[in-house]
Amino acid sequence: MAPGVRSARAWRTRDEVNATPEPSDRTFGNEDALPRVPLPALDETCDRFLEWCAPLLTEAELAETRAAVEAFARPDGPGRALHAALERYDAEPGVRSWLDTFWPYRYLGRRDRIALNANFFFLFQDTGERQLERAAGLIAGALDYKLQLDAERVPPVLQRGAPLSMEQNKFLFSTTRIPGAEQDTVRAPYSAEWPGPSQAKHIVVFYRGNIIRMDVIGPDGVPHALDELVAGLGTIMKAEPAPEPSAGHLTTKARAEWAASREALLAADPANARALDDIETALFCVCLEDVAPRNDLEACDNLLHGDSGNRWFDKAVSLVVFADGTAGINVEHCGLDGTTILSFVDALLGASPEAHAQRSGARSQGLPVVEAIEFVLDDALRADVRDAAAAFAAYAAATATTCVSFDDFGSERAKALKTSPDAFVQMAYQLAHKRAKGLTGATYESIATRQYRNGRTEAMRVVTPEVLRFVAAMDDPEAGPDTRRAAFRAAAEAHVRRAKDCQAGRAPEQHLWELQLIQKRRGEELGVTEHLALFDSPGWTTMRDDYLSTSSAPSVNIRYFGFGSTSEQCIGVAYVLLPDRFNLYLSTPEPVAGAMYDFADRLREAVRELQDLLAG
Structure with missing residues (x-):
């Protein structure tokens, strides 16, 4: 090439340099271009964990949990060594997400029955x-x-114009879980043993x-x-x-x-x-x-x-x-x-x-x-x-179930009331649960994170200080409608903020859980063999002991979505929230079925009551 002459590729305008590439229209064409799941800093995760579990704990339980977190995250503590190992793993060639090892263990490592569970x-x-x-x-x-x-x-599925990971589609066809004595495996196409699509x-x-x-x-x-x-x-x-x-x-x-x-x-x-x-x-x-x-x-x-x-x-x-x-x-x-x-x-x-x-x-x-x-x-x-x-x-x-259906409430009604539809129904769950069981218990909500490479879900914990104030205000005879409305809106706004944190990868549970698993897998190699009090602390055990396990599936093509409960006192809450309807399938162990049926009745009341409150 003659001196002073640039190739056509070199001549690019500033707009071209700064432009976001158009997403590929091939199913798997965007996977390598997706952003990586952010790995939170250890101190941020520990602070967030204490914030998330605090509303479920007594002062003594919170103090015990805080001491366990401080011991875990001290400058020369086990948490630092485990997190450093996770950082090194995340930087290894071929690793697409710091959760690449976590997901197989979480799903394939469970030893109970998968049918119904x-x-x-x-x-x-x-x-x-x-x-x-x-x-x-x-x-x-x-x-x-x-x-x-x-x-x-x-x-590829787009979210606000950006592609989501389609990797899971590789597991739709000719995929079978194979039982193992200690951990299961998966027989599937698109693998080293079976390259490309299923034949x-x-x-x-x-x-x-x-x-x-x-x-x-x-x-x-x-x-x-x-x-x-x-x-x-x-x-x-x-x-x-x-x-x-x-x-x-x-x-x-x-x-x-x-x-x-x-x-x-x-x-x-x-x-x-x-x-x-x-x-x-x-x-x-x-x-x-x-x-x-x-x-x-x-x-x-x-x-x-x-x-x-x-x-x-x-x-x-x-x-x-x-x-x-x-x-x-x-x-x-x-x-x-x-x-x-x-x-x-x-x-x-x-x-x-x-x-x-x-x-x-x-x-x-x-x-x-x-x-x-x-x-x-x-x-x-x-x-x-x-x-x-x-x-x-x-x-x-021994599993009790019931369906709850609303044909006069949906996401459009929630939006008309100037609130997030998901926040509305989650607040209704909290109010119904408090009235049915007399307490506000740990609540899980699944948050999709497919905007990341190999992204799946993040674990959101719904109970916040604002939720506690909301459910208290709703049954406080001294609290008027304005006070209750303000408490609802504060709780709903806190819920939306936390959901956005989860979507952005700012959530503590899976990060800490993977650090626990790294110690189990590699503790001796890393010199981290001491007992980790954090994972026996009241905060860790209480926050993860679900009273409500919730997940949503919005589609006009389905009537109901469902799964089994996750613990002896848990109510599984699978919901289909559409513009004009709201259907739920509830499940719980038979010995506590009465509380589930009461929850269903209280939920019907709560949805009506909150609509009336917000319309006032």
């Missing part, structure tokens, strides 16, 4: 279709989504104890036509009852116990390895129920647990279709959060089955190949399966 569900809006047509339409929609995803033509062409269909492999994509990668999917499902529903109890029951066991059962299956007969492989590599499951739910609550309960012989709870996605065409989805949580599943469901239900089939290129190829998946069981394994079925049925029966 961890998996979540959505109940879809009705379409009026019959069972076979509804199931075939959902299959067609899922196959269309998969082919779009494989080609990276699923548009599987089959799904697994459950019906009356039968586990059936059905090819839904032809040899050349083209989906079967809709009428062929209907015919294939119809063939399955004519099958004789299964000769053996369903191995699906085993997926309800505590994880180490299920791992032992899986090893026993593999040792019993080589055919069992092939059966497991068929299930684990399948694109997804379809569970056909031979009953029609009597109401929304029964549909929700069946989606949460149902007949465990008709489920494989380790499968990432299970589409469930009842005898009357009612349908929903059960989701294994380790790689998938609600926001990703909402996008998937919205795509699934946002177009007709015919439109999905047309876009995917589906064509007639003859009746799909249908084959029974059969496990070879000896007497010990049969007993194991039956015991697992009975234990889970008893566990499900």
Whole structure:
């Protein structure tokens, strides 16, 4: 190049230099450009932790917790060494987030059963279709989504014009959690063992104890036509009852116990390895129920647990279709959060089955190949399966649930009252809980953080000093409407500020939890072997002992969202808050069911009362 001559690339205006690059329209095209999850400074996390737990503690408990925090974070203390190790990890090549190790431990490290305890569900809006047509339409929609995803033509989700992480979409298809003695693993595409999208062409269909492999994509990668999917499902529903109890029951066991059962299956007969492989590599499951739910609550309960012989709870996605065409989805949580599943469901239900089939290129190829998946069981394994079925049925029966529905309140009404819709309902929960149980207890709310690379969620703790003043004012006979309104607005504003902090990565719980886990994994190597009093302190144990565990799923395509409670006194609160309606599914252990039903009644009162208060 001649002296004094610049390349065309070098000539850029100041606007071009400072311009924000346009987001890629490829599904995974923005992942490397997303900002990293901020790693908070240790002192900021400790100060925030004390601030967050203080409203739940007595003065003596707070003093004990403060002393434990000071010992943890002293200049030569264990917290400094653990945080320094986390900083080094976050800077390592190939590490996309300081939470990259945290997430597998949080989800795959849990040792209790995931069925009912961890998996979540959505109940879809009705379409009026019959069972076979509804199931075939959902299959067609899922196959269309998969082919779009494989080609990276699923548009990245944007939030205020900025792309969100789409990484979780890699775990929608052919993904299965594998039980382990100490920690589970995941069998999935887009991995070193299985590079790129899944090449599987089959799904697994459950019906009356039968586990059936059905090819839904032809040899050349083209989906079967809709009428062929209907015919294939119809063939399955004519099958004789299964000769053996369903191995699906085993997926309800505590994880180490299920791992032992899986090893026993593999040792019993080589055919069992092939059966497991068929299930684990399948694109997804379809569970056909031979009953029609009597109401929304029964549909929700069946989606949460149902007949465990008709489920494989380790499968990432299970589409469930009842005898009357009612349908929903059960989701294994380790790689998938609600926001990703909402996008998937919205795509699934946002177009007709015919439109999905047309876009995917589906064509007639003859009746799909249908084959029974059969496990070879000896007497010990049969007993194991039956015991697992009975234990889970008893566990499900020991969980109380109820639905609460408002058709005269939604997010538009909250906005008209000049308040954040989420803050409104969270304040209603606090008021209802105080009136139902006589106390303000630890409350968890899930906050999405997909604007970050590998972002998932942050743990928000709802109870603030402003919340305590609000619930006290609402039942103070000396407090007039103006005082109560002011207390509500102060609490709602504090809630919004804290939610924004969580969205920005300024939250203490997961940071401290990961430091605790680093000591467990590497304490001896780092010279941090002392007992950490912080993690036994009243603040840590009380703040994380949920009385309310809350999460929202706003979509016009679903009626209810749900999950199990997280502790012996907890009420799980899954809510769908839309412009014109507000639906909740509540769950709690049966021994404290009375408090949940009282909470539901008090919530109905609180929503009306707060509307009247703010309108005054």
